[in-house]
Amino acid sequence: MTPYRQAYIEANGIRLHVAEQGEGPLVLLCHGFPETSHAWRHQLAALSRAGFRAVAPDLRGYGSSECPPATGQYTTLDVVGDLVALLDVLGERDAVVVGNDWGATIAWQAAQLRPDRFRAVAAFGVPMMGRAPMAPSRLFPQNDHTRFYTHYFSEPGLAEAELEREVATTLRKIYFSASGDVGAREASTPNPFGLVRRDxxxxxxxxxxxxxxxxxxxxxxxxxxxxxxxxxxxxxLNYYRNLDRNWELQSAFEGLLVEVPALYLVGERDTGLAMPGMHEIIAGMPRIVPKLAGSRIVPRAGHWLQQEAPDFVNSALIEFLRDL
Structure with a gap:
């Protein structure tokens, strides 16, 4: 039985399922793919004990939250809009926003666009990046035999058919293969965030x-x-199907910095660290996140950082929050 409370909230025109625990300054927790609010179970408890109000929504399209019908309703701006509306419904003026994987992307953009509502940001796995020189559909590789996983995800119905065939098997494979338990990452290590054969x-x-x-x-x-x-x-999957649209929308805030205090954590064995240029992007973050408190690598952890290394994450996150 989970100790956190669960509720449904109408926000930004859709119904969101949220998990909540504790009282005090608000910390909003945003999960990634394929996760739900339950990915934050350890943080909900730890933040509550530390004197914070922790709220983790199932983001739109996930779990028990509403799944809007149109693919175009899953841009990062749609989700940031959900978070702003969620603050209003919760009766909170502002919050610290925390995210992992896609949730990190959402958290960075929320802090970048609405520093009046998101007074600080902590991101796990995905660093803050400047706008790419071209749309992701042109940037990510593909050929006659293989394609980057985002191309595979972008074809409507294709990935759904595979992933929904046996949900337990799907999640076991993805969670384990992107975790630190696989071991040190090498070129031959199976990587769910890599190339997919066309056949x-x-x-x-x-x-x-x-x-x-x-x-x-x-x-x-x-x-x-x-x-x-x-x-x-x-x-x-619709989040991935809006990668090009997100890139187009990002032109409106090109050059805008993340001006609020920030923390970045990444697992030593995170699959994303193997992507070309990732270490350089992380090293360059202070140019666009001038109040970055630090970038820390979590030993032996993989992509599901808050689940794999909860003690490390909780300690670093609570220290960051108390220093604000």
């Missing part, structure tokens, strides 16, 4: 472990499985 699917090269790592108990895995059996994967 196959995302899951083909991923490991289906005989048992899940200790950081993901069977009861917790079952909660994720239940959530995606409800929502399917279309909502989460």
């Amino acid at each position: 196959g699917g995302l899951l083909d090269a991923l490991i289906d472990p005989p048992a899940m790592p200790a950081w993901l108990a069977p009861t917790d895995l079952n909660k994720f499985v239940e959530a995606f059996n409800i929502s399917g994967f279309r909502g989460g």
Whole structure:
């Protein structure tokens, strides 16, 4: 039985399911793909004990939150709008926004665009990046035999058919293969955030472990499985289907800095660190995030940072929050 409270909130014209625990200054927690608010179970409890009000929504399209029908309703601006509306409904003037994976992208953009509502940001895995020189559909590789996973995700219905065939297997493979439990990352390491063969699917090269790592108990895995059996994967995949549209919209705030205090954490074995240029992007973040408190690498952890290394994350996050 989960200690956090659960509720449904009408915000920005859609119904959001939220998990909440604690009282005090608000901390808003944004999950990634394929996760839900339950990914923040350790942080909800720790932040509550530390004197904060922690709220984690199932982002639009996920879990028990509403899944808008149109693909175009999943831009980063749509989700930032949800967060702003959520603050209003919660009766809060501002919040610290925290995110992992896609949630990190959302958190960075929320802090960049609305520093009046998001007074600080903590991001895990995905660093703050400037606008790419070209649209992602042109930037990411593909050829006659393979394509970058974002191209695979962008074809309507294709990834859904594969990922929804057996949700438990899908999540086991993705969670394990992107975790630090795979070991040190090498070029030959199966990577769910890499190339997909045109005659196959995302899951083909991923490991289906005989048992899940200790950081993901069977009861917790079952909660994720239940959530995606409800929502399917279309909502989460629609975030990827708006990558080019996000790039177009980003032109309106080209050159805008993230002016609020910020913290960045990344797992030592995060799959994203293997992407070309990622270390340089992380090193260059102070140019666009001038109040960056630090970039810290979490030993032996992978992509699901707040689940894999909750003690490290909680300690770093609470220290950051108390220093604000």
